[in-house]
Amino acid sequence: MSSERDTPFVTDDTQVQTETRDARMTGAGADNRFNSKLREAFGSSPFILTKFDNFMNWVRGSSMFMLQFGIACCSIEMMHTYSVKHDLDRFAAGVPRASPRQADVIIVPGTIVSKFAPRMKRVYDQMPEPKFVVGMGSCTISGGPFQEGYNVIKGAEEVIPVDIHVPGCPPRPEALIYGVAKLQQRIAEGESSPVTVKPYELEQFNDLEQDEIVDKLAEQIDEDDLVMRYNWADSP
Amino acid sequence: MSLEEPTPEDGAVEVxxxxGDEIADLLGDLVVDREEHVNAPGFVIRPDTVQETLxxxxxxxxFDHLSCVTAEEREDRYESIYHLTSFDDRQREVSVIVPxxxxxPVSESAEPVFRTADWHEREAYDLIGIDYDDHPDxxxxxxxxxxxxxxxxxxxxxxxxxxVTLKEWENPLAEDHREDEGDTMYVNIGPHHPATHGVLHVKTVLDGEQVADVDPDIGYLHRCEEQMCQTKTYRHQIMPYPDRWDYASSGLLNExxxxxxxxxxNDIEVPEYAQIIRTMGAELCRICSHMLAVGTFALDVYGDFxxxxxxxxxxxxxxxxxLEDLTGQRMMFNYFRLGGxxxxxxxxxxxxxxxxxDFLDDLPEAVEEYHDLITSNEILQSRTIDTGVLPPEVAKSYGATGPVARGSGIDYDLRRDDPYGxxxxxxxDVITEDGCDNFSRLLVRMREVEESAKIIEQCVDLLEDWPEEERNIQANVxxxxxxxxxxxxxxxxxxAKGELGIYIRADGTEKPGRFKIRSPCFSNLQTLPEMSNGEYIPDMVASLGSLDIVLGEVDR
Known part of the structure; x- marks a missing residue:
């Protein structure tokens, strides 16, 4: 009896599974599908160890919901980017959402004028965090060809913080895809989104008991544009 | 052939x-002074006789078509110019000048005579500052x-x-709406909304599911196109801007x-060869633009990509x-030059x-496919037939042109009626449908694609056989x-959307003194309340889609 217990307890079932797996991975005529880089990294372990932050960044970068947001000429090229031939969905960023509440990324495709700027700010505020902004075209950089116009905002950055600028008038769909891919790369590498604090949130800060965290966060807010970058590494 | 001079049906048209002199006789004492514009005789009248004159x-x-109202400030006076023409004979034109x-600066409003003057005069008030008496709003x-x-x-x-921030200007949910005891409900559609084709804001009052009142609020893409053109020189600097008015790839048509x-x-003659290239390019743009109109209309009605x-x-x-092979650009072509x-x-x-x-060969099959998917689909038919009805008389009064007018049975196409190129x-052929509803406007666009294909084919035939030594692409300018x-x-x-007009006043320099754009979408959009009041709200969205507006052109 005791000699039987010296060997690890292995049922026939797991024995079969192990053998099958080994045969697939190493045997002659191995199925290459099972020899991916990922499998190599995992070994035979079904677990992967990583920082949760890194994992979340990877997830964010690999599944971006875009806001269906058309302003001007660039939005036509943006539609082409979403549809056949260019198909942004191939890059895990092609699900246009009609509601800002469900979107991660807002592509600003066009000239922003005085009447629209506050509306765009409101749409941006309605998006849940973390949120990212791709400025598409020259108008979102500087006002583009309409810069001298009395009614034109000289760039999207005057209203909302922009992560990636894609120049062009309008940029080709390939350029937009490149911009989005760059954004994904930055997100996957741990870029956090700038957070705009709304005025009413500032008021809420005032109502709270002044504890250490609130003080620390309040310091980080730029009073001019109410933009703050969360830097959790330095947070108390 | 469809391009013959329209023959008068009875003697009445001829008289x-x-x-200029005949019109002067008709107007009699109303005329204070006369001017001569390049396109039409101009008559100066007193500001309190606008309605009588018109x-x-x-x-x-x-003169049943008020094409455009141009307002401008001169050294010593303000001026409103009413550009009148006729739906039956586009080449009859007259300008009425109201200093x-x-x-x-108070002038009588033309709104009671031509409904389209409503928005045109509001724009004149907004940008120039002329007041209009009797104007409803x-x-x-x-x-x-x-x-x-x-x-x-x-x-x-x-x-x-x-x-200014949103807080400081109009709150769309004003207190008076919130406290209302009535049965109606106020809904903002847009300016960020997938069905508004851009940044249009439709203030809608609903009674149940029916539309009680619609007020399109525009200006969310007003990027000063007229000011831009007034500060640029004629020869090269203005040409890139037209591409950006109607940006649904109608660039060459705008140029x-x-x-x-x-x-x-400037009395420039364009070589024949260049005219053929222009015609071909413009019709390619029209196909491109109508394709977008059809695609987004289906998007509006079916509601998904x-x-x-x-x-x-x-x-x-x-x-x-x-077009990229031809011009070097996908959308903003900047391909035309003055003189070629x-x-x-x-x-x-x-x-x-x-x-x-190859494209033209594949097109009939593609169009067949669209007809299978769209026009013969029962869902789309029940959504579009007899909804958004726009009677021809109303369309004329609002100055609707292009596929919107032709969908209401108005046989009016500048390519034939005022030939150029x-x-x-x-x-x-000029395509008309007399259903006056959303379905007719869709059909007009789809059939116009086929007509454009015919034109392109003939242009290609001509260009292929054009003698090598006569390939003159630009006149001497x-x-x-x-x-x-x-x-x-x-x-x-x-x-692509209708009559796209431009008024230029030269002031002796290399830049225009006044540059006014008459946008077809601006006038077409004005008909939205006519088409949707009393209808269901999904039908209003379908009507909006069938108008095929491009906000860049509405707001300029």
């Missing part, structure tokens, strides 16, 4: 006053209500910052509007490829022609153009 011109002389005093249209001053008037301070006005202003939208995009990609086009067809030409022919040498002081012109072309 309509057309020449009524007489409309009822007794058949008003500098210190008290004179408030700002393009700029926010908080705006100070009138930006196209002479002493406006361009550097004054005018951007043609400017090219036509500026060429007629379905097959039709993708198919339309696929065909647009094909036309954009051809910038470069010849791409080499090797055979390959280019084959590309076009190479259209009058080619075989093609001086480096700097300085049209005579006070020379005025209003010229229009048939854009």
């Amino acid at each position: 309509l006053p057309t020449e 009524t007489r011109l409309r009822d007794e002389a058949g 008003t005093a500098k210190d008290d 004179l408030r700002r249209i393009l700029l926010p209500d908080t705006w100070q001053g009138h930006p196209l008037s002479q002493n406006y301070d361009q550097d004054r910052p005018q951007i 043609w509007a400017y090219a036509r006005a500026a060429e007629d202003l 379905t097959a039709i939208f993708m198919y339309a995009m696929r065909d647009r990609e094909k036309t954009q490829n051809i 086009v910038v470069w010849d067809l791409p080499e090797p030409r055979d390959e280019f022609f084959e590309l076009i022919r 190479y259209y009058d040498e080619l075989e093609w 001086p480096r700097t153009l300085r049209p005579d002081d006070d020379k005025e012109i209003y010229r229009a072309v048939e854009g």
Whole structure:
């Protein structure tokens, strides 16, 4: 009896599974599908160890919901980017959402004028965090060809913080895809989104008991544009 | 052939006053002074006789189309110019000029005579600062209500910052709506909304599911196109801007509007070869634009990025490829020059022609596919037939043109009625449908695609056999153009959405003194309340889609 217990307890079932797996991975005529880089990294372990932050960044970068947001000429090229031939969905960023509440990324495709700027700010505020902004075209950089116009905002950055600028008038769909891919790369590498604090949130800060965290966060807010970058590494 | 001179059906048409003197006789004492514009005789009248004059011109002389209202500030006066023409005979034109005093610019409104004057005069009030008596609703249209001053008037301070936060201007959910005890409900559609085709804001009052009142609020893309053109020189600097008015890839059609006005202003003759290239390029743009209209209309009605939208995009990609080969750009072509086009067809030409022919060969099958998916679909039919009805008389009063007018049975197409380019040498038909509903407008666009294909095919045939030594793409045009002081012109072309007109007043320099754009979408959008009041709200969205507006052109 005791000699039987010296060997690890292995049922026939797991024995079969192990053998099958080994045969697939190493045997002659191995199925290459099972020899991916990922499998190599995992070994035979079904677990992967990583920082949760890194994992979340990877997830964010690999599944971006875009806001269906058309302003001007660039939005036509943006539609082409979403549809056949260019198909942004191939890059895990092609699900246009009609509601800002469900979107991660807002592509600003066009000239922003005085009447629209506050509306765009409101749409941006309605998006849940973390949120990212791709400025598409020259108008979102500087006002583009309409810069001298009395009614034109000289760039999207005057209203909302922009992560990636894609120049062009309008940029080709390939350029937009490149911009989005760059954004994904930055997100996957741990870029956090700038957070705009709304005025009413500032008021809420005032109502709270002044504890250490609130003080620390309040310091980080730029009073001019109410933009703050969360830097959790330095947070108390 | 469809391009013959329209023959008068009875004797009545012939006696309509057309020449300057005949109209002067008709107007009699109303005329204070006379002017001569390049396109039409101009009559100066007193500001309190606007309605009388326009009524007489409309009822007794058949000028039933108020194409455009241009307002401008001159050194010593304000001026409103009413550009009148006739739906039956586009080449009969007349300008009515209403000067008003500098210190008290009040003029009678033309709204009771032509409904389209409503928005045009609001725009004049907004940008120039002329007041219109009797106007039903004179408030700002393009700029926010908080705006100070009138930006196209002479002493406006361009550097004054005018951007305010949303809190400071109109709250869309004003208190008076919130407290209402009535049965209606107020809904904001837009300016960020997938069904508004851009940044249009429709203030809607609903009674149950029916639309009680609609007020389109525009100006969310007013990027000062007129000011931009007024600060640029005729020869090269203005041409890139038309591409950006109607940006649904109608670039060449828009460029043609400017090219036509500026060429007629400066007496430039365009070589025949260049005209054929222009015609071909413009019709490719029309196909491209109508494809987008059809695709997004299906998107509005079916409500998803379905097959039709993708198919339309696929065909647009094909036309954009051809246009890119021709012009070097996918959307913002900047291909026309005054007196011709910038470069010849791409080499090797055979390959280019084959590309076009392949596209044209595939087109009938593609159109068949659209008909299978869209027009013969029962869901779409029940959503579009007999909804958004726009009777022809109403359409005329609102100055609707293009597919919107032709969908209401108005046989009006500038390519035939006021020929330019190479259209009058080619075989093609003007498409009309008399259903007056959303379905008719859709059908008109789809059938126009086929007509455009016919035109392109004939152009390709001509270009292939054109003698090598006569491939003259540009006329000799001086480096700097300085049209005579006070020379005025209003010229229009048939854009993808309708009559795209441009008024230019030269002031003796190389830049226009006043540059006014008559946008077809601006007038077409005005018909939305007519079409949707009393209808269900999904039908309003379908009507909006069938108008095929492009906000860049509505707001300019």
